[in-house]
Amino acid sequence: MSAARQAREHWSTKLGVILAVAGSAVGLGNFLRFPGRAALYGGGAFMIPYFISLLILGIPICWVEWTLGRHGGRHGFNSAPGVFSVVWPSAVSRCFGAMAVLIPIVIYMYYVFIEAWCLGYAWSYLTGAIAPGADPASYQAYFADRFNSYIGVAEDGALFHGFAPALVAVVVCYMLNFILIYRGLSKGIETFSKWAMPALVTAALVILVRVLTLGTPNPALPEQNVINALGFMWNPKPIGESTNIWAVLANPQVWLEAAGQIFFTLSVGFGIIISYASYLKPDDDVVLSGLTATAANEFCEVCLGGLITIPAAFLFLGAAPLTAVVGSTIGLGFHAVPVTFEYLPFGQLFGFLWFGLLFLAAITSSVSMLQPAIAFLEDGFDMGRRSAMAVLGFITATGTLLVVYFSKDTVALDVMDFWVGTALMVVLALFEVILFGWVLGVDEGLREANRGSDLQIPGFFGPIIRYVCPAYLIAILGAFVYQSFPTQARAVAERPVALVTVTFILFVFTFLWLLTHLAARRWERERGRVR
Amino acid sequence: MTLAGWLLMTSSVGFVVGLSIFCFTRVLRSSAPGEHLHAPLDIDTHEKDD
Numbered sequence: 001m002s003a004a005r006q007a008r009e010h011w012s013t014k015l016g017v018i019l020a021v022a023g024s025a026v027g028l029g030n031f032l033r034f035p036g037r038a039a040l041y042g043g044g045a046f047m048i049p050y051f052i053s054l055l056i057l058g059i060p061i062c063w064v065e066w067t068l069g070r071h072g073g074r075h076g077f078n079s080a081p082g083v084f085s086v087v088w089p090s091a092v093s094r095c096f097g098a099m100a101v102l103i104p105i106v107i108y109m110y111y112v113f114i115e116a117w118c119l120g121y122a123w124s125y126l127t128g129a130i131a132p133g134a135d136p137a138s139y140q141a142y143f144a145d146r147f148n149s150y151i152g153v154a155e156d157g158a159l160f161h162g163f164a165p166a167l168v169a170v171v172v173c174y175m176l177n178f179i180l181i182y183r184g185l186s187k188g189i190e191t192f193s194k195w196a197m198p199a200l201v202t203a204a205l206v207i208l209v210r211v212l213t214l215g216t217p218n219p220a221l222p223e224q225n226v227i228n229a230l231g232f233m234w235n236p237k238p239i240g241e242s243t244n245i246w247a248v249l250a251n252p253q254v255w256l257e258a259a260g261q262i263f264f265t266l267s268v269g270f271g272i273i274i275s276y277a278s279y280l281k282p283d284d285d286v287v288l289s290g291l292t293a294t295a296a297n298e299f300c301e302v303c304l305g306g307l308i309t310i311p312a313a314f315l316f317l318g319a320a321p322l323t324a325v326v327g328s329t330i331g332l333g334f335h336a337v338p339v340t341f342e343y344l345p346f347g348q349l350f351g352f353l354w355f356g357l358l359f360l361a362a363i364t365s366s367v368s369m370l371q372p373a374i375a376f377l378e379d380g381f382d383m384g385r386r387s388a389m390a391v392l393g394f395i396t397a398t399g400t401l402l403v404v405y406f407s408k409d410t411v412a413l414d415v416m417d418f419w420v421g422t423a424l425m426v427v428l429a430l431f432e433v434i435l436f437g438w439v440l441g442v443d444e445g446l447r448e449a450n451r452g453s454d455l456q457i458p459g460f461f462g463p464i465i466r467y468v469c470p471a472y473l474i475a476i477l478g479a480f481v482y483q484s485f486p487t488q489a490r491a492v493a494e495r496p497v498a499l500v501t502v503t504f505i506l507f508v509f510t511f512l513w514l515l516t517h518l519a520a521r522r523w524e525r526e527r528g529r530v531r
Numbered sequence: 532m533t534l535a536g537w538l539l540m541t542s543s544v545g546f547v548v549g550l551s552i553f554c555f556t557r558v559l560r561s562s563a564p565g566e567h568l569h570a571p572l573d574i575d576t577h578e579k580d581d
Contacts, residue, residue: 236536
């Protein structure tokens with residue numbers, strides 16, 4: 001092992017790493033996806049499978065990733081391929097190592113585009129560029145049209161005809177992300193998270209107080225009041241053919257949706273937590289830190305997202321129009337919620353705060369997606385940060401260009417989101433729990449997790465990690481394959497843009513797999529020299 | 532809003548707020564000044580190796 005590998009960066013404070021991990025997890029899903037899922041799948045009844053999934057899936061997998069990361073970091077590795085090779089040096093590990101680098105960078109390719117929408121909308125509110133006119137009946141149509149033209153839904157290459165603010169926003173987001181990553185782990189990501197996370201929570205609390213004090217904003221519509229708005233989100237309600245709350249809880253779809261939401265909100269299966277935790281000192285705490293980052297994410301999701309988004313939209317749109325968009329993250333965030341600002345005093349300010357908050361949530365996540373690949377290039381090839389950034393910048397910019405150019409119906413974005421941002425994440429998390437529970441061994445894994453920790457993992461989590469988590473993940477994966485795979489596979493076969501996107505993903509994966517093999521050979525040679 | 536709605540909302544928010552307070556209190560207590568603070572960054576970016 002090279003001496004240089006042992007002298008990497010470290011986090012400067014425990015709170016810093018917790019906020020960085022929480023910042024990575026808190027994203028648009030907390031404020032848009034979660035409220036939509038909850039309102040769609042049983043309202044308050046959704047929270048029962050949601051919290052059970054948190055306890056038996058989310059928290060254990062978080063601890064697995066924190067522990068594996070710190071374990072690999074002790075051996076001088078800061079990226080998943082290196083960490084996996086410490087626990088299980090094999091071709092299978094190399095394959096999943098490449099996958100753990102692929103997932104965050106492909107998600108970054110399209111996520112930065114969505115981040116740019118938030119930045120662009122925040123800027124538009126700040127400068128007063130959003131003006132839907134005086135007729136409230138046209139507000140929803142105005143925001144739908146504005147959004148579609150802003151992101152170029154009409155045709156491929158629409159954003160390359162003339163001046164496109166969304167393109168400028170993408171360039172600004174790229175520059176911000178790469179400046180932060182260039183500044184390094186402690187001075188860049190950690191410092192930014194320590195500032196951005198409190199700012200995000202403050203903005204959300206201001207909006208929350210405003211929403212909860214609106215009373216009955218339109219006296220002509222007394223049923224659209226705050227209490228009913230909270231009821232729309234939190235009252236247990238039947239779905240489909242269910243007749244009561246117990247029928248909702250007996251519906252497997254509700255459990256899968258709840259588990260999926262927990263899984264995606266905590267950013268497990270991304271490869272990011274492993275990379276972040278590897279920069280801890282060998283005896284730094286992982287159990288309390290992991291739980292605290294999870295709690296911070298849940299606070300943003302349940303206490304802020306759950307009390308702001310749906311109630312705010314309900315107050316001004318009413319139940320029927322809201323029901324029509326509640327299942328769509330984009331529909332809720334960019335079509336429905338902006339309508340509410342048109343009715344509010346200081347609506348322009350609240351619009352700016354809302355999209356500024358979404359932008360902060362997005363950038364704290366996107367910047368974390370770059371770190372695993374940077375760490376891999378440093379680990380595997382002793383590359384300098386500047387060189388690693390150049391390689392990563394080229395790969396991610398190519399993918400983002402693909403997403404931005406093929407903007408018609410956001411096909412390229414949706415393809416990347418399904419195959420990488422949904423399916424592969426579950427596959428990677430499954431590999432991680434098997435690695436922890438079966439290869440490292442659950443007893444050894446728990447001993448490793450508890451070493452130096454301020455909180456001990458209760459023993460019953462051993463069987464949960466060994467048996468329950470893999471079974472739960474296999475069920476989620478099976479449901480995805482059963483429900484969505486045929487449609488998505490057909491889309492790839494029938495739509496050339498989808499085929500081009502999948503080919504691009506496969507090309508990047510092959511490239512990363514090759515790099516992982518080269519890096520592994522180098523690590524083997526180094527181990528030989530040490531012996 | 533129904534009674535069940537109130538119960539589910541307050542218990543969900545209460546659980547998450549309670550968990551957050553518990554965790555952050557433990558973290559801030561365990562991060563006494565000087566403790567868990569690492570030495571000045573020992574960053575080796577290998578820039579000179581390029």
